[in-house]
Amino acid sequence: MTIAHGAHADLRVGDGVATTVDQTMVLVVDDNPIDRLHAGALIERNASCKVCYAQNAAEALERLAQGAVSAIVTDLMMEGMSGLDLVRTIRREHPGIPVVLMTAHGSEEVAIEALRVGATDYVPKNRLAVELQPILERVIQAASSVSRWRRGLQGLIRKESQFILDNEPEEIASTLEFVKQQIEALNRWDKADVLRITIALDEALRNAVFHGNLGVSSELRQGDERRFDALVRERAGIAPYRDRRVVMNIFHDPKISGFVIRDQGQGFDVSLAERPIEPDELLRPSGRGLLLMRSFMDEVSFNAAGNEVTMIKRRPPDDRPSAHAVPCPADDWSVLPRTWSDPERLEIEAEPEADDVPAAVPLPEPESAGFDLYKALLDRLPDAVCFLDADHRVVYWNEAAERLSGYSRDEALHQPGLLDALKWTDHSGAALTRDELPLLQCTARERTVAAHLFLKRKDGRRIWVEVRSTPVRDDRGVLVGGLSTFRDATSSIAVEHAFRQIREAAERDPLTGLANRRHLDRMLDLHLQILDRDHRPFCLMIADLDHFKQINDAWGHTTGDRALVEFANLLQRQCRAEDLVARFGGEEFMVLFPDHTLETAARIAERLRANTPTATPRELGDRQLYASFGVAQAVPGETAQQLIRRADAALYRAKSLGRDRVEIEDAQDPLPSC
Numbered sequence: 239m240t241i242a243h244g245a246h247a248d249l250r251v252g253d254g255v256a257t258t259v260d261q262t263m264v265l266v267v268d269d270n271p272i273d274r275l276h277a278g279a280l281i282e283r284n285a286s287c288k289v290c291y292a293q294n295a296a297e298a299l300e301r302l303a304q305g306a307v308s309a310i311v312t313d314l315m316m317e318g319m320s321g322l323d324l325v326r327t328i329r330r331e332h333p334g335i336p337v338v339l340m341t342a343h344g345s346e347e348v349a350i351e352a353l354r355v356g357a358t359d360y361v362p363k364n365r366l367a368v369e370l371q372p373i374l375e376r377v378i379q380a381a382s383s384v385s386r387w388r389r390g391l392q393g394l395i396r397k398e399s400q401f402i403l404d405n406e407p408e409e410i411a412s413t414l415e416f417v418k419q420q421i422e423a424l425n426r427w428d429k430a431d432v433l434r435i436t437i438a439l440d441e442a443l444r445n446a447v448f449h450g451n452l453g454v455s456s457e458l459r460q461g462d463e464r465r466f467d468a469l470v471r472e473r474a475g476i477a478p479y480r481d482r483r484v485v486m487n488i489f490h491d492p493k494i495s496g497f498v499i500r501d502q503g504q505g506f507d508v509s510l511a512e513r514p515i516e517p518d519e520l521l522r523p524s525g526r527g528l529l530l531m532r533s534f535m536d537e538v539s540f541n542a543a544g545n546e547v548t549m550i551k552r553r554p555p556d557d558r559p560s561a562h563a564v565p566c567p568a569d570d571w572s573v574l575p576r577t578w579s580d581p582e583r584l585e586i587e588a589e590p591e592a593d594d595v596p597a598a599v600p601l602p603e604p605e606s607a608g609f610d611l612y613k614a615l616l617d618r619l620p621d622a623v624c625f626l627d628a629d630h631r632v633v634y635w636n637e638a639a640e641r642l643s644g645y646s647r648d649e650a651l652h653q654p655g656l657l658d659a660l661k662w663t664d665h666s667g668a669a670l671t672r673d674e675l676p677l678l679q680c681t682a683r684e685r686t687v688a689a690h691l692f693l694k695r696k697d698g699r700r701i702w703v704e705v706r707s708t709p710v711r712d713d714r715g716v717l718v719g720g721l722s723t724f725r726d727a728t729s730s731i732a733v734e735h736a737f738r739q740i741r742e743a744a745e746r747d748p749l750t751g752l753a754n755r756r757h758l759d760r761m762l763d764l765h766l767q768i769l770d771r772d773h774r775p776f777c778l779m780i781a782d783l784d785h786f787k788q789i790n791d792a793w794g795h796t797t798g799d800r801a802l803v804e805f806a807n808l809l810q811r812q813c814r815a816e817d818l819v820a821r822f823g824g825e826e827f828m829v830l831f832p833d834h835t836l837e838t839a840a841r842i843a844e845r846l847r848a849n850t851p852t853a854t855p856r857e858l859g860d861r862q863l864y865a866s867f868g869v870a871q872a873v874p875g876e877t878a879q880q881l882i883r884r885a886d887a888a889l890y891r892a893k894s895l896g897r898d899r900v901e902i903e904d905a906q907d908p909l910p911s912c
Contacts, residue, residue: 262287262378267298267312267324268340272764273363276832277311277340279815280370287374295319295327302332304689305674309378310337311361311370329356334429336377340366353533356430358437363772367833376440377433379411401486403443405451405474410443417488424490426553434534435495435551441527442499442547443484450501450545451482456527497535497549505544622724624650625710626677628717632656642703642724644696661694680707680720690727702727749799750806753820758828761818762878765832770874777839777871778881779829780889781809781846784864784897786825797857804853805863812846828885836871836902843867843900866892870903 264281266289268274278289292298294316301307310328314321325337336358353360358377361369399420403409418436427435448454452473458466473479482502489496531538537550616623622639624632635650643660650656657677662670672678676687688706695701707722745757765776783805790798802825809819809827818830831839851862868889872881884903892901
């Protein structure tokens with residue numbers, strides 16, 4: 239393969255490239271705990287993803303400041319800073335991190351604006367289970383490739399490339415990684431824009447393959463994703479679909495970059511693409527591609543046949559700061575080491591308020607009497623304080639730091655190995671690299687960084703500390719190091735852990751370990767609020783062991799308890815992580831099914847009924863367990879008690895019709911007697 243400036247170069251992508259998959263940290267931001275945990279559970283189905291959470295935008299920004307986040311999934315409608323403002327802030331402060339929006343009914347116009355100002359993609363909340371994983375994988379893959387040719391095209395006059403692709407999704411991914419490196423090498427756009435261009439190309443290529451060459455309508459995704467995938471696989475192996483190809487031509491000149499993608503399919507009615515984008519298209523799979531292409535590119539047009547799209551991205555103004563600008567010597571503070579022995583004054587950069595200019599606190603000159611006073615005050619602070627110079631050497635270490643770490647001032651000062659000796663780890667025990675330490679991140683990012691971490695004392699004990707690090711400049715504005723404070727947070731963690739245990743004990747059934755009635759009531763209220771606000775369906779199932787009193791009477795309460803535990807374990811094993819399984823009382827259990835309709839919940843109940851005999855304890859011998867089930871779907875405006883009564887009425891009907899059966903709600907059901 240050859241690529242030449244001012245000439246055509248053909249690239250045919252066919253062979254897969256072996257890659258190593260590292261675990262990716264995804265931050266989920268949502269002020270609704272149910273939605274937050276639901277999204278997290280879906281993401282963690284991918285073994286390569288790990289999830290952390292924030293319940294509002296402020297927590298999200300604090301978590302981002304700690305580093306290690308590769309992608310963000312966020313709700314738009316939150317109290318305080320909105321999701322839209324969060325997107326703007328991330329675009330400004332963390333442009334390389336992709337942001338996927340979770341959209342709900344009523345937030346579509348805000349979502350379109352968020353796509354325009356910096357979001358990478360979106361997923362309707364009612365389709366999280368189907369679309370969240372593949373969309374997240376695509377944006378992470380698009381964001382993860384590293385440019386190797388950053389300086390390769392600085393003298394560009396005109397460059398043209400041509401790619402020919404088969405109808406394979408893997409070819410799209412490997413081609414886009416190569417194209418992304420080309421775009422990065424132009425040094426025209428920041429990381430966020432490069433990512434958005436890549437996403438637009440991804441949508442256009444997938445449209446050309448799936449809807450153009452293979453002729454599969456995206457409307458199939460609205461009903462059953464499996465039908466769409468099955469038809470794609472079928473047509474990829476039969477004529478004439480398998481013989482069609484996608485051609486992508488790319489050109490770059492000093493002012494614009496152009497991308498022309500043509501398929502060999504039948505095309506479509508171009509007038510449909512020329513109409514204005516409606517907000518509710520965010521809630522339909524068929525609207526995604528065009529919406530993202532128009533949002534991320536400056537111009538999008540189609541040929542008359544509808545089988546070729548041309549997308550233009552203009553070069554930003556020259557005065558826009560480049561994401562890849564090489565620092566000038568004055569900005570390279572690492573070559574200008576200054577310590578507290580320097581006669582010039584230092585200024586501590588305070589964490590800026592919302593719209594205020596960052597404050598600066600001048601420190602006295604080391605030779606002055608004022609310096610001795612400040613040093614004496616710092617030595618008496620209850621918090622550990624240290625200062626690292628530009629070479630990452632400790633040049634100040636107060637008495638509290640000695641007590642906290644076990645290392646004396648003489649052992650700490652000017653010792654480059656001290657940071658490694660403390661063996662920093664995160665809350666999970668994973669070791670941090672030097673670049674991940676807040677003490678060094680504050681100067682690398684030129685902002686205050688806060689985190690909770692473990693450090694290893696000199697005597698070998700690990701303690702949990704709250705770390706806050708702030709960059710320090712001299713009076714000429716040159717970065718000279720970072721000031722860090724440490725506070726022992728072990729006691730607060732112990733209190734939090736004890737409180738969590740107490741809270742969990744208060745909401746757990748002591749026999750089965752399932753959620754109890756109190757926790758179930760709280761979650762039912764939350765889901766009813768979500769139903770009223772977002773119209774997300776959910777169902778409630780009640781299960782009751784048949785003739786359980788006979789088991790207690792004949793085999794005793796110990797065996798009866800064992801039967802309850804085994805049945806509880808069966809329910810827990812065969813339900814999803816996002817389903818809530820609870821013991822309602824006695825031999826009665828309830829399961830809350832988020833995002834399930836009555837038909838789906840009834841099928842699950844039937845499966846659980848059929849498997850109930852497998853939960854029979856050995857002590858019962860030939861006597862098997864059976865259970866009856868009642869299922870109801872929540873309706874807007876009703877209370878938790880009303881929903882429970884409708885499910886209970888269905889259960890009562892199952893009992894009256896002979897037990898060991900599933901019944902669903904019926905408007906004619908008599909309510910059970912008290």
